[in-house]
Amino acid sequence: MDAASLRRRIERLIQMHSEAYRQDIQNPGFSCMRCGWCCRENFIIRITSEISRPSNAISIFPEDIRLIMKSTGMKWDEIAAPDIYSCLSDGEKIWSIGWILRRNDKGECVFYRKNECTIYEYRPMICRCYPFFLGEQRVEVMHCEGLGNKMTKEHAKEMALVLKRYEIKKMRSYIGIINQLGEKLSFANLRALPRGFSGEVFICDGETISRQGL
Numbered sequence: 001m002d003a004a005s006l007r008r009r010i011e012r013l014i015q016m017h018s019e020a021y022r023q024d025i026q027n028p029g030f031s032c033m034r035c036g037w038c039c040r041e042n043f044i045i046r047i048t049s050e051i052s053r054p055s056n057a058i059s060i061f062p063e064d065i066r067l068i069m070k071s072t073g074m075k076w077d078e079i080a081a082p083d084i085y086s087c088l089s090d091g092e093k094i095w096s097i098g099w100i101l102r103r104n105d106k107g108e109c110v111f112y113r114k115n116e117c118t119i120y121e122y123r124p125m126i127c128r129c130y131p132f133f134l135g136e137q138r139v140e141v142m143h144c145e146g147l148g149n150k151m152t153k154e155h156a157k158e159m160a161l162v163l164k165r166y167e168i169k170k171m172r173s174y175i176g177i178i179n180q181l182g183e184k185l186s187f188a189n190l191r192a193l194p195r196g197f198s199g200e201v202f203i204c205d206g207e208t209i210s211r212q213g214l
């Protein structure tokens, strides 16, 4: 997707009232059971022949990281890792497209402890949206143990707004990354880093470019 079509999508989203898809959220019904299913690695998602990622490789915004840092006193690197499943090489450097939540040796989000999210009040935006995402045409619903639970109109309205804010933020973040990487960025060039990769990675998150040794 190019920056112009992302900007058009942002415009469409801004014009769209969240009430237009509120019912799509309320109909299936949802309330979080805090089961942690979405925080654990359950399966591998194959995106292209070159890219696959664990189901809980969760992309987060720098703003999410800053909020968790402020609320927990943790350091950036304790919270987030470069997205090693979404990288490209220009022959000189390896570039990573943004950050994901750190995972422990069992493949769980590092904040999932004793069967619950330990940062629930300040969890990333993407976790607040789950199990709903706003697609081009409709609301998409992911697997979730909390689906089918009765949902009030107010709760559905609140989620509809969160979904819209998340989608706009995601599009703006993509535009920032396009500006950072320019012509180097192409979906066809994206690869997961080989297992056991060791070296330096440059992370583009739409705000800054940082360097990290892996």
Ligand code: SF4
Residues within 6 Å of the ligand: 031, 032, 033, 034, 035, 036, 037, 038, 039, 130, 131, 143, 144, 145, 146, 147
């Ligand atoms: S969002 Fe769904 S899958 Fe995730 S913890 Fe809540 S109930 Fe479980």
Ligand code: SF4
Residues within 6 Å of the ligand: 038, 039, 058, 101, 109, 110, 111, 112, 113, 116, 117, 118, 119, 120, 123, 124, 127
């Ligand atoms: S931040 Fe919380 S809700 Fe999000 S994946 Fe981690 S444990 Fe789950």
